[in-house]
Amino acid sequence: MKKEYKTMCIGEKLADAASLPKDVVMGASVVTVLGSDEVIIENYRGIIEYTDSLVRVQTKGKQIRLCGKRLQVEYYTNDEMKITGCICSIEFCT
Amino acid sequence: MIESIIRYMRGYVKIRVEGESTERFLNLCSHHKIFIWGLAPCDTAYEMYVTIDGFRKLRPLIRKTHVKVALVKRHGFPFFVFQNRKRKLFVPGFLLCVSLLYAYSSFIWDIHFEGNETYTDQVLLEFLEQIDVTPAMPKGRVDCPQIVKEIREEYDDIVWVSVSIEGSRLFIHVKENEDTFLDEDDMENSARADEAVSMENVAPADLVATMDGTITEIVTRSGVPLVHAGDVVKKGDILVSGRIEVLNDAKEVTGYRYCRADADIYADTQLVYENTISRTYEEKVYQQKEQRIQFYLTVGDVRVSIGSKAHPFEKYEVSTEEYTLKLGENFYLPLNYGKIHVKSYQTEEKKYADRTVQEKLTEDFQLFCQKLQEKGIQIRDNSVRIYLNGDVASAQGTLYLNQAIAEAADTEIIEMVERNEEDESIRSDN
Known part of the structure; x- marks a missing residue:
C-alpha cells in the first residue's frame, strides 16, 4: 500500500487526500460496463481504431482496447461514447 | 423515444x-461537437447518422x-415535406384532419x-x-351540476x-343506497309481525x-298441547289447542x-318418492352439408343481404346473430349486421345407457333432497332404489323425514251460556 502511494504523482495524492473525484481532477477515463454488451467511456481523447471486432480508444496516458464481436458505436460525442455488441475483453495498454 | 421524435422532426441523414483517416474524421467530428450516432463499420468504410x-x-x-x-439515406420530417411538396391536397387534407379532430373533440361521444x-x-341512458x-x-x-341534480331528484x-x-x-x-333493500325487507317483516300480533x-x-x-x-x-313426543298423529289432528279451559x-x-x-x-x-324417465330420446344429428348462411347489413330501414336462407329442409334450426355497431360504449349507430344460420337436422332415436340413466335419476333425486333441505326438512333415511324396466327407468322408494307439521286452523268456539243458565236453575231450585 505504501509503495503504491509513493508511485502516485502529486495531483493524484492531492485528489486522494481531498477525496476529490479523479476523473475531474486528473482527467481519468470513466469506463462503465453494463453486462457484457454495453460499455460507456467518458473522458477520452479519441478513437484510434475501429472495426467490428476491435475498438481502440485513446485516453489520457493509456489506451483502452475493447475486443468483441459486432461492435457498434451507438453515439459518439466530445464527452462520452457508447459501444454496444458482444464484448469479450477490455484492456488498458500503454 | 422523445429523442428519436426530436431527431425525426429536425431531420437527419445516414x-x-x-478513406484512410476515417478515425481522425470521427475525432474531428466530436471535437467540433457534431453529434454522431449509430456508427457501424461496413466493409472498409463506416456508416453513421448525423443531423442536418x-x-x-x-x-x-x-x-x-x-x-x-x-x-x-435521408430521414425525417423536413425530407418528407420536401418529397411531398407537389402533392397539393396533402396540406389541406392534413389541415382538414386536424380541424375535424378539433371539431369532433368538442362533442360528447360516449x-x-x-x-x-x-x-x-x-335505464340511466333513457x-x-x-x-x-x-x-x-x-x-x-x-x-x-344540472345533470347531478336531475339524477338525484329522479332516483x-x-x-x-x-x-x-x-x-x-x-x-x-x-353511489346507490345499499341499505334500501334491507330496509324494505325489514319493513315487510315488521308489517308481517304487526299483522300476526293483531291476528292473535x-x-x-x-x-x-x-x-x-x-x-x-x-x-x-301458547295454547294447550294435546300431544306429546312419541305420539302418533294423523293428518288434521289437533296438536295444540287455542282453547284454554278455565x-x-x-x-x-x-x-x-x-x-x-x-x-x-x-x-x-x-314421503313416497317416485321419478320415472323414459330410456329413449331423440337426438338431433346436424347435416353438415345441408345448411344455409345469410349475412346481412341493416342501415336504418335498408337491408342488404348476401346469401340465401331459402331451403327445402324438413327439420331445421334457425339461429340469428345480430350486432349493432357502436362508437365507444353507449353511442349506438343505426347500423346492424349479423348472420342467419339455417341448419338441417335429422332425429335419431337413441337409448340411454344403464349408467347414464342411473346418473340422471341420482341427480334428480339429489336435487329433490336438496330442495327439501332448503325448506328446513331433515332427511333421516331413504329407501329409494333405481329400477330399470325395458324402456322406462324409475327411482322409487320412501323418504324418512323429520319436519315441522303444524298448521294453524280456526278454533271451535264453545258458548258457555247454556251451562250458566243450567247452573242458575239448579240454584233457584235449591
Whole structure:
C-alpha cells in the first residue's frame, strides 16, 4: 500500500487526500460496463481504431482496447461514447 | 423515444465515410461537437447518422482528412415535406384532419356509468335522453351540476352522483343506497309481525297436523298441547289447542279463554318418492352439408343481404346473430349486421345407457333432497332404489323425514251460556 502511494504523482495524492473525484481532477477515463454488451467511456481523447471486432480508444496516458464481436458505436460525442455488441475483453495498454 | 421524435422532426441523414483517416474524421467530428450516432463499420468504410446541421458542418473536415463522404439515406420530417411538396391536397387534407379532430373533440361521444348496480346503464341512458343528454351532443351544452341534480331528484336510491367530462366522454359516477333493500325487507317483516300480533288478538287458532307422523319434539309457547313426543298423529289432528279451559276450585270447567296457539312441533314423517324417465330420446344429428348462411347489413330501414336462407329442409334450426355497431360504449349507430344460420337436422332415436340413466335419476333425486333441505326438512333415511324396466327407468322408494307439521286452523268456539243458565236453575231450585 505504501509503495503504491509513493508511485502516485502529486495531483493524484492531492485528489486522494481531498477525496476529490479523479476523473475531474486528473482527467481519468470513466469506463462503465453494463453486462457484457454495453460499455460507456467518458473522458477520452479519441478513437484510434475501429472495426467490428476491435475498438481502440485513446485516453489520457493509456489506451483502452475493447475486443468483441459486432461492435457498434451507438453515439459518439466530445464527452462520452457508447459501444454496444458482444464484448469479450477490455484492456488498458500503454 | 422523445429523442428519436426530436431527431425525426429536425431531420437527419445516414452517411458513409470512406478513406484512410476515417478515425481522425470521427475525432474531428466530436471535437467540433457534431453529434454522431449509430456508427457501424461496413466493409472498409463506416456508416453513421448525423443531423442536418451537423452534415452542413462536415465540408471542412472532409477536406482536412481527405475522406469520401456519401449520403446513403435521408430521414425525417423536413425530407418528407420536401418529397411531398407537389402533392397539393396533402396540406389541406392534413389541415382538414386536424380541424375535424378539433371539431369532433368538442362533442360528447360516449357516456360511461360507474357504480350503478340496481339501475342498469340502459335505464340511466333513457333517463338522460329525456333530459336531452345524449351522445353526440356538444360539450358546451353539458351542464354537469344540472345533470347531478336531475339524477338525484329522479332516483331516491342514488345517494351520490358525480358527473365529469373526460375528453369526449361523459363520466357519471353514482353511489346507490345499499341499505334500501334491507330496509324494505325489514319493513315487510315488521308489517308481517304487526299483522300476526293483531291476528292473535282477534282470531283464536289451533295447530293441526298437516300430515301423518310421530311427534319427536314439541315446544309450546301458547295454547294447550294435546300431544306429546312419541305420539302418533294423523293428518288434521289437533296438536295444540287455542282453547284454554278455565277451571273453578272444584276443577270444573267454568269457561274458556281463547288464544292463538303457537308451538314448534316436529314429527317423523314418510314421503313416497317416485321419478320415472323414459330410456329413449331423440337426438338431433346436424347435416353438415345441408345448411344455409345469410349475412346481412341493416342501415336504418335498408337491408342488404348476401346469401340465401331459402331451403327445402324438413327439420331445421334457425339461429340469428345480430350486432349493432357502436362508437365507444353507449353511442349506438343505426347500423346492424349479423348472420342467419339455417341448419338441417335429422332425429335419431337413441337409448340411454344403464349408467347414464342411473346418473340422471341420482341427480334428480339429489336435487329433490336438496330442495327439501332448503325448506328446513331433515332427511333421516331413504329407501329409494333405481329400477330399470325395458324402456322406462324409475327411482322409487320412501323418504324418512323429520319436519315441522303444524298448521294453524280456526278454533271451535264453545258458548258457555247454556251451562250458566243450567247452573242458575239448579240454584233457584235449591
